[in-house]
């Protein structure tokens with residue numbers, strides 16, 4: 001299981017950026033990837049406890065990060081563990097995988113797609129959204 005810390009330096013005071021980066025870089029095995037405007041760190045799942053502690057005790061860290069983790073289906077059922085925007089609904093760290101399979105709107109209900117929209121239908125290979133619009137197009141033609 002992987003945790004991804006998305007750090008957005010613009011969201012906090014410039015003088016706090018250095019110490020937040022230092023904290024994240026100290027995490028054993030952290031893989032850092034800098035992109036325009038934000039820095040992502042991939043860390044092992046066991047570090048959630050220390051990240052949680054940092055969120056609770058360091059408001060500058062809390063206001064500038066988003067933390068997600070992979071689920072049992074990788075990113076297809078990821079959890080949102082922390083968001084600087086407190087109105088975002090968070091998932092429990094060990095929430096059970098929501099393997100709600102729904103019939104594919106495109107190929108007649110025998111194949112199934114994960115409800116979260118990301119995984120593809122095992123038969124027609126369309127995502128749920130693609131399958132929906134394909135089904136809509138078909139009904140227009142008929």
Ligand SMILES: [Zn+2]
Nearest residue numbers: 104107121124
């Ligand atoms: Zn299908």
